[in-house]
Amino acid sequence: MGKKKKQAENTIAAGYTLDYVSEEPIRETKKELVRQRVIRALIHEYGFSPEDMELDFSIGGRKKVDVAIFRHDEEHTIENISRAAICRPEPNVGKNAVRIRDFDQAAKDLDELESIMQEVDAIKYGLWTNGLEFFFLEKEKKRFETKCNPIGDWPVAEESVGTKDVVSDAHTRVADNEMLKITFRRCHNYIHGNEGMPKDAAFWQFLYLIFCKMHDEALRVKQRQAWRRRFWAGPKEQFDVDGRKAIRERIEELFAEVKKQYRNIFRGNEEIALSDRALAFIVSELAKYDFGRSSIDAKGAAYQELVGVNLRGDRGQYFTPRGVVDLVVEMLDPKDGEIVFDPACGTGGFLVSCLKYAKKKIEHKHGINQEIADTLEFLTVDEELKHYASKYVFGADFDPFLIRAAQMNMVMAGDGKGHIYHINSLEYPKGHLVEKIEQEEKEQRKKLDERIREQLTLGSFDIVMTNPPFGSDIPITDENILKNFDLAGNWEPDGEGGFRGPFGRKNSVAPEILFIERCIKWLKPGTGRMGIVLPDGVLGNPAAEYIRWWIMRETQVLASVDLPVEAFIAEANVNILTSLLFLRRKSEQEKRAEALGGVEEYPVFMAVADKVGFDRRGNKLYKRTPDGEEIVEPRQHTERFHRKSGWVERTLTRQEKIEDNDLPVIAERYREFLKEHDGRSPTKKRSASQVKRQPKKRVVGR
Numbered sequence: 011m012g013k014k015k016k017q018a019e020n021t022i023a024a025g026y027t028l029d030y031v032s033e034e035p036i037r038e039t040k041k042e043l044v045r046q047r048v049i050r051a052l053i054h055e056y057g058f059s060p061e062d063m064e065l066d067f068s069i070g071g072r073k074k075v076d077v078a079i080f081r082h083d084e085e086h087t088i089e090n091i092s093r094a095a096i097c098r099p100e101p102n103v104g105k106n107a108v109r110i111r112d113f114d115q116a117a118k119d120l121d122e123l124e125s126i127m128q129e130v131d132a133i134k135y136g137l138w139t140n141g142l143e144f145f146f147l148e149k150e151k152k153r154f155e156t157k158c159n160p161i162g163d164w165p166v167a168e169e170s171v172g173t174k175d176v177v178s179d180a181h182t183r184v185a186d187n188e189m190l191k192i193t194f195r196r197c198h199n200y201i202h203g204n205e206g207m208p209k210d211a212a213f214w215q216f217l218y219l220i221f222c223k224m225h226d227e228a229l230r231v232k233q234r235q236a237w238r239r240r241f242w243a244g245p246k247e248q249f250d251v252d253g254r255k256a257i258r259e260r261i262e263e264l265f266a267e268v269k270k271q272y273r274n275i276f277r278g279n280e281e282i283a284l285s286d287r288a289l290a291f292i293v294s295e296l297a298k299y300d301f302g303r304s305s306i307d308a309k310g311a312a313y314q315e316l317v318g319v320n321l322r323g324d325r326g327q328y329f330t331p332r333g334v335v336d337l338v339v340e341m342l343d344p345k346d347g348e349i350v351f352d353p354a355c356g357t358g359g360f361l362v363s364c365l366k367y368a369k370k371k372i373e374h375k376h377g378i379n380q381e382i383a384d385t386l387e388f389l390t391v392d393e394e395l396k397h398y399a400s401k402y403v404f405g406a407d408f409d410p411f412l413i414r415a416a417q418m419n420m421v422m423a424g425d426g427k428g429h430i431y432h433i434n435s436l437e438y439p440k441g442h443l444v445e446k447i448e449q450e451e452k453e454q455r456k457k458l459d460e461r462i463r464e465q466l467t468l469g470s471f472d473i474v475m476t477n478p479p480f481g482s483d484i485p486i487t488d489e490n491i492l493k494n495f496d497l498a499g500n501w502e503p504d505g506e507g508g509f510r511g512p513f514g515r516k517n518s519v520a521p522e523i524l525f526i527e528r529c530i531k532w533l534k535p536g537t538g539r540m541g542i543v544l545p546d547g548v549l550g551n552p553a554a555e556y557i558r559w560w561i562m563r564e565t566q567v568l569a570s571v572d573l574p575v576e577a578f579i580a581e582a583n584v585n586i587l588t589s590l591l592f593l594r595r596k597s598e599q600e601k602r603a604e605a606l607g608g609v610e611e612y613p614v615f616m617a618v619a620d621k622v623g624f625d626r627r628g629n630k631l632y633k634r635t636p637d638g639e640e641i642v643e644p645r646q647h648t649e650r651f652h653r654k655s656g657w658v659e660r661t662l663t664r665q666e667k668i669e670d671n672d673l674p675v676i677a678e679r680y681r682e683f684l685k686e687h688d689g690r691s692p693t694k695k696r697s698a699s700q701v702k703r704q705p706k707k708r709v710v711g712r
Contacts, residue, residue, distance in 0.1 A: 021639035040099035044141040100141030109203035185304035248290035348472035353435035355405030358416030399425035477543035480522035501556035536597035565593040569615035580628040623671035631670040
């Protein structure tokens with residue numbers, strides 16, 4: 011009996027989720043998913059206490075409020091209800107753009123909410139949402155009528171719209187992961203669906219405003235007391251013609267500064283082409299958040315979702331899922347003073363993950379919890395992170411659009427400058443890409459070329475991490491590139507388990523093969539290490555054995571991790587099996603010694619990831635019992651609530667589902683492997699064919 015009871019307390023039936031207010035199981039419907047997302051935001055962003063909420067609160071007759079919020083510490087009666095939220099299921103549009111309605115167009119849906127607000131005297135604010143559209147209302151009582159007026163957002167707990175004397179000083183919030191992702195999607199949808207812009211044009215317009223937002227926040231850190239906030243929208247400004255014009259005036263001023271500040275990204279002729287209505291909507295949506303204090307994960311997830319929809323390349327550019335990126339960074343474990351480089355950085359996923367990793371180390375060093383850090387602590391972390399990024403993090407890509415997208419991603423992650431260059435990594439340093447420029451800019455370009463050559467010197471990086479473009483359908487055929495690579499030549503067996511070559515030159519080579527060689531050459535001899543995403547054929551096909559032999563001649567194999575097809579099919583729509591290969595470049599002395607005495611066996615970490623937290627369609631996966639029940643476990647969270655005296659914190663223990671994801675466990679097992687084999691000497695010889703063909707250990711218990 012005791013065993014069964016324990017299992018019941020730590021599981022939840024399939025088709026149910028945990029209510030964020032009561033922590034009791036509740037059926038997981040489309041509407042409930044929206045409601046729970048809203049509740050989480052009300053707690054984490056607005057500062058309401060779950061004890062002050064109630065679900066499905068009846069206000070008489072058949073009318074119910076999906077989420078009722080009561081005055082703090084007051085009895086849950088109709089006389090004490092202060093805010094009401096009506097939730098509807100999210101429209102079934104996937105990641106497609108959908109037109110965002112204004113208040114007039116949504117009037118019919120808002121009738122129910124307005125009726126409730128007018129009927130219940132105590133309700134001051136109302137919200138209607140379907141998960142994508144959010145309509146906030148404020149009740150205004152006049153002598154002969156009661157009106158429900160549109161506002162851009164609710165004020166935080168225990169504040170009212172009129173609390174602040176200066177609207178531009180209104181409270182900004184730390185973003186909840188899911189809500190920020192929806193905000194980004196809603197903004198992009200508004201530009202694409204309401205302004206009639208193509209998706210890519212809508213994306214860049216949105217990007218310009220993100221730059222403005224980040225620039226305004228950077229000035230806050232730099233100018234401190236003298237700072238004058240400009241990226242803001244009053245709660246009613248976006249609904250007024252004069253208010254919209256005032257917003258445009260502030261943003262145009264900011265954007266002019268942005269183009270000067272980021273001359274390596276902007277050409278100077280870019281314009282904000284949005285209507286006043288659309289501009290006011292976007293600014294109102296983004297201004298509510300404090301991007302500097304919001305987590306890198308929240309900003310990265312929101313940004314990557316838009317990037318994935320708009321900037322998928324047609325030359326093998328598959329954006330790497332965040333879980334895979336984080337695993338590579340954790341296994342390579344960048345140390346203080348180590349220089350990191352991604353020669354095919356795309357939108358900057360690996361580089362942003364490095365900043366996130368470095369930020370955690372900085373916080374740990376100073377004993378700072380960034381979620382509840384005071385201003386001085388926040389500035390300490392922010393300044394150290396910027397210094398780290400400017401000195402130790404580098405990236406490159408041949409796609410100029412991805413370079414700009416990567417720059418933005420890095421700026422949001424906390425990098426004030428960054429070193430991301432527009433070059434062809436396979437062609438570098440000869441004939442690398444340069445943009446067409448005017449005569450007067452040639453001297454500036456020359457200086458940039460010199461800086462690139464100085465900073466991206468072969469053999470100068472401690473760590474290389476990358477997911478290169480790959481595929482036989484996008485071969486490299488330029489002989490000016492191929493002639494510089496050993497692996498572009500022909501190789502033949504030497505009869506002793508090795509190969510002779512290169513002889514001549516192949517007519518075409520898959521790009522990932524050349525990237526393996528180029529990445530190794532970029533590493534510091536003896537100490538430099540790398541992690542690279544490769545199609546399984548490189549490590550398994552008999553025809554590629556000469557490649558594996560060459561890799562083992564030049565490097566020590568540190569680890570190999572098999573990824574399931576779900577890793578890339580859900581986010582990148584790429585149905586291909588891949589592996590992560592981790593290598594350390596050998597020194598010339600090591601290579602000479604092995605040429606004389608042979609290569610001895612050494613421990614290699616091998617693992618297979620069966621699950622990555624989501625299925626082929628991108629649906630989240632959670633751990634289950636053999637009976638199919640989802641497992642829950644207690645987890646502690648520091649939650650912040652807003653009171654009249656300010657923000658207060660408390661630690662709560664919540665029951666949560668466990669993501670079915672092997673990648674974090676593999677990272678943990680790798681750390682254990684390193685401790686176990688630290689200082690162990692190699693013993694036996696190993697052939698190139700053994701690298702992949704040895705059975706791999708599933709490090710995750712099942």
